[in-house]
Amino acid sequence: MKSIMVVEDEELLSQIYEDALKGNYKVIVFKTGKTALQYLENNKPDLAILDVKLPDMSGLKLVTEIRRKYFILPIIMCTAYDTFRSDFDLWTAKISDYLVKPIVLDELKKKIKKILGE
Amino acid sequence: MNEQKYLIRLKWISILVFSFLMIGIVFFGKASLPYLLQTFTPKFLNVAYVVSSFIISALFISGLFSFINRLYLKMKHFEDELEETNILNRKMTEESEKKNLTLSQKNEELSNMHKIIREMTQTMDLDKILDVILESICKYLNYDRAIICLIEEEKRILKPFHNLGVENQELLNKTEISLSLKDNPIVQAVLEKKPKILKWKEDLNIPFSGNVAEIKNKPIVGVIPLEARGNIIGVLIVDNSKSKQLLEERNLRELLVFTNQAGLAIENARLYETEKLFKEQLQNQVNLAVQKLEQTQAQLIQSEKLSALGEMAAVVSHEVRNPLSTIRGSAELIDETIPADNPNKKYSNFILQEVDRLNRIVTDILSFSQIPRLILKKTNLNDIVDQLCSFLQASDFVKYDIKYFGLLDKNLPQVNIDVEQLKQVILNITQNACHFMVNRPLRQLEIKTYFDDKYIYLKISDTGAGIPPENVGKIFDPFFSTKTKGTGLGLAISRNIINAHKGKIIVESKLNSGSVFTISLPIEG
Numbered sequence: 139m140k141s142i143m144v145v146e147d148e149e150l151l152s153q154i155y156e157d158a159l160k161g162n163y164k165v166i167v168f169k170t171g172k173t174a175l176q177y178l179e180n181n182k183p184d185l186a187i188l189d190v191k192l193p194d195m196s197g198l199k200l201v202t203e204i205r206r207k208y209f210i211l212p213i214i215m216c217t218a219y220d221t222f223r224s225d226f227d228l229w230t231a232k233i234s235d236y237l238v239k240p241i242v243l244d245e246l247k248k249k250i251k252k253i254l255g256e
Numbered sequence: 257m258n259e260q261k262y263l264i265r266l267k268w269i270s271i272l273v274f275s276f277l278m279i280g281i282v283f284f285g286k287a288s289l290p291y292l293l294q295t296f297t298p299k300f301l302n303v304a305y306v307v308s309s310f311i312i313s314a315l316f317i318s319g320l321f322s323f324i325n326r327l328y329l330k331m332k333h334f335e336d337e338l339e340e341t342n343i344l345n346r347k348m349t350e351e352s353e354k355k356n357l358t359l360s361q362k363n364e365e366l367s368n369m370h371k372i373i374r375e376m377t378q379t380m381d382l383d384k385i386l387d388v389i390l391e392s393i394c395k396y397l398n399y400d401r402a403i404i405c406l407i408e409e410e411k412r413i414l415k416p417f418h419n420l421g422v423e424n425q426e427l428l429n430k431t432e433i434s435l436s437l438k439d440n441p442i443v444q445a446v447l448e449k450k451p452k453i454l455k456w457k458e459d460l461n462i463p464f465s466g467n468v469a470e471i472k473n474k475p476i477v478g479v480i481p482l483e484a485r486g487n488i489i490g491v492l493i494v495d496n497s498k499s500k501q502l503l504e505e506r507n508l509r510e511l512l513v514f515t516n517q518a519g520l521a522i523e524n525a526r527l528y529e530t531e532k533l534f535k536e537q538l539q540n541q542v543n544l545a546v547q548k549l550e551q552t553q554a555q556l557i558q559s560e561k562l563s564a565l566g567e568m569a570a571v572v573s574h575e576v577r578n579p580l581s582t583i584r585g586s587a588e589l590i591d592e593t594i595p596a597d598n599p600n601k602k603y604s605n606f607i608l609q610e611v612d613r614l615n616r617i618v619t620d621i622l623s624f625s626q627i628p629r630l631i632l633k634k635t636n637l638n639d640i641v642d643q644l645c646s647f648l649q650a651s652d653f654v655k656y657d658i659k660y661f662g663l664l665d666k667n668l669p670q671v672n673i674d675v676e677q678l679k680q681v682i683l684n685i686t687q688n689a690c691h692f693m694v695n696r697p698l699r700q701l702e703i704k705t706y707f708d709d710k711y712i713y714l715k716i717s718d719t720g721a722g723i724p725p726e727n728v729g730k731i732f733d734p735f736f737s738t739k740t741k742g743t744g745l746g747l748a749i750s751r752n753i754i755n756a757h758k759g760k761i762i763v764e765s766k767l768n769s770g771s772v773f774t775i776s777l778p779i780e781g
């Protein structure tokens with residue numbers, strides 16, 4: 139079973155992610171960028187879902203930090219506004235894909251499947 | 257008066273003395289007669305009597321005459337003195353009259369000077385000042401011609417600048433005196449800073465059209481350097497070439513007092529002029545700057561407003577979209593567990609729909625409040641219209657039963673546009689058009705593209721309800737809507753997007769017959 143790391147500070151939303159995905163994946167949820175980075179020291183999840191806005195750092199900062207250690211981790215960013223508008227934006231942010239909140243779970247699942255090649 | 261008195265006195269005195277003498281002689285003779293008769297013979301006595309009386313009277317008369325003579329001399333002296341004082345008096349009156357004359361002359365000069373100076377100081381326009389100066393010189397100081405030459409610093413020449421009484425203007429205008437001509441008396445006067453009276457000579461370089469022989473070598477030309485703040489700025493040349501009146505030192509002095517003022521006035525006027533010019537330039541620059549400032553300020557305010565709104569909207573949308581995510585996610589999770597035939601399915605769907613609606617509003621506000629960030633791509637607008645319309649033909653046009661006419665110019669040039677945003681604009685306008693044609697007898701939508709040398713145009717016409725004239729000015733305002741469920745942001749966003757493309761969007765509408773929206777986009781950039 140593939141593992142997905144979710145970094146989302148909204149308690150309820152992170153529960154929704156977990157519940158929606160736990161049937162098919164191993165889901166690990168973090169509320170801060172720092173804890174997520176700590177986890178990545180010793181673990182290699184197959185995919186990360188990051189919120190753009192975290193309490194301790196911005197999601198984009200977290201991406202840069204992650205990229206320092208773990209370059210090939212596919213990342214899906216969730217934003218509340220149109221941070222990304224083109225492929226170029228995605229490329230500069232070094233992420234695989236993005237979703238604009240409110241998240242449509244069906245869409246999320248589709249994107250995950252696509253990225254993980256299932 | 258004195259003379260007469262003396263004479264009368266003299267007359268009486270002499271009569272008195274004479275009668276006394278006669279009385280004395282007779283009396284003396286009678287008293288001494290008996291004694292004398294005893295000693296001398298009467299013959300001798302008679303002779304002695306006559307002789308003695310002669311001697312005595314002679315003595316008296318001589319005394320009298322010497323007295324009279326003295327008196328006479330005294331009188332004569334008086335007379336002389338009188339005469340002298342008279343002459344002196346006359347001389348003095350003459351002198352004082354002369355002095356009076358010169359005084360009145362000086363007075364006149366002074367008042368002329370005063371007039372000139374007053375006239376000079378009353379104007380600040382250089383041409384006018386010079387007119388006044390020269391007119392005053394010729395009128396009040398009686399010169400035939402007057403020329404003011406100013407030094408042109410770059411070329412080091414004296415150039416006639418203003419003149420009065422010179423017949424041959426053309427020749428004068430061509431005249432220029434190089435300051436390197438050290439032999440020229442005018443140049444000398446300028447370099448030495450000294451006024452001079454010059455004899456007329458051909459090589460003075462002053463044009464003259466009369467008979468030169470008549471004035472040749474006559475001192476009829478006055479040259480006075482014009483000084484301002486210690487610098488020589490030019491020279492005043494005056495002459496009496498017509499009246500041939502010779503010039504004297506005095507005339508130079510008159511002019512000197514006046515040229516000091518004139519030089520200053522010219523300099524002042526020049527300063528004033530340059531200052532005026534400078535001021536005008538400054539004013540222009542200031543005006544321009546103010547205009548620019550106002551523009552940028554307006555832009556700034558607009559963008560400030562927008563960015564403030566944008567920031568707020570970003571925060572708000574974050575705060576709203578997170579809980580919306582949770583609600584939507586929850587609804588989705590619930591929805592999954594509800595079998596299709598369960599009546600509760602309807603309610604979970606309601607939740608999902610309304611979440612989406614809420615989110616649409618947030619999206620609209622967000623996109624309105626942000627200055628559109630354009631991703632420009634050279635695109636043919638026709639393609640976008642085609643794409644959209646084939647989508648609408650399968651949806652809205654069928655739903656509202658609308659007849660669509662596409663009149664797209666095949667030669668339409670490509671323009672740099674943000675495809676997604678323009679799609680949004682066209683969609684907003686066409687969806688409005690569709691909405692406002694509901695229940696109309698005629699439901700036709702026409703989209704036309706055309707262009708000129710500067711812009712491409714997109715014209716979307718409907719046969720809908722039209723816009724009441726009082727609303728035409730408001731439809732682009734955010735949150736203006738006459739729809740029951742409209743947010744009133746569609747056109748506001750559209751205009752923002754078109755403005756960001758440096759284009760324009762305008763509307764023409766006729767109530768109860770339809771509306772036309774025309775978008776123009778610049779072909780270059």
Ligand SMILES: Nc1ncnc2c1ncn2[C@@H]1O[C@H](COP(=O)(O)OP(=O)(O)OP(=O)(O)O)[C@@H](O)[C@H]1O
Nearest residue numbers: 688689692722731737738739742743744745746747
């Ligand atoms: N084609 C049209 N015919 C008549 N009225 C129009 C048309 N287009 C716009 N309007 C008027 O302009 C108003 C503003 O339009 P706009 O698209 O900005 O907002 P809306 O359509 O009311 O709401 P939204 O587009 O946000 O759902 C409309 O409510 C309507 O009164």
Ligand SMILES: [Mg+2]
Nearest residue numbers: 684688746747
């Ligand atoms: Mg609308």
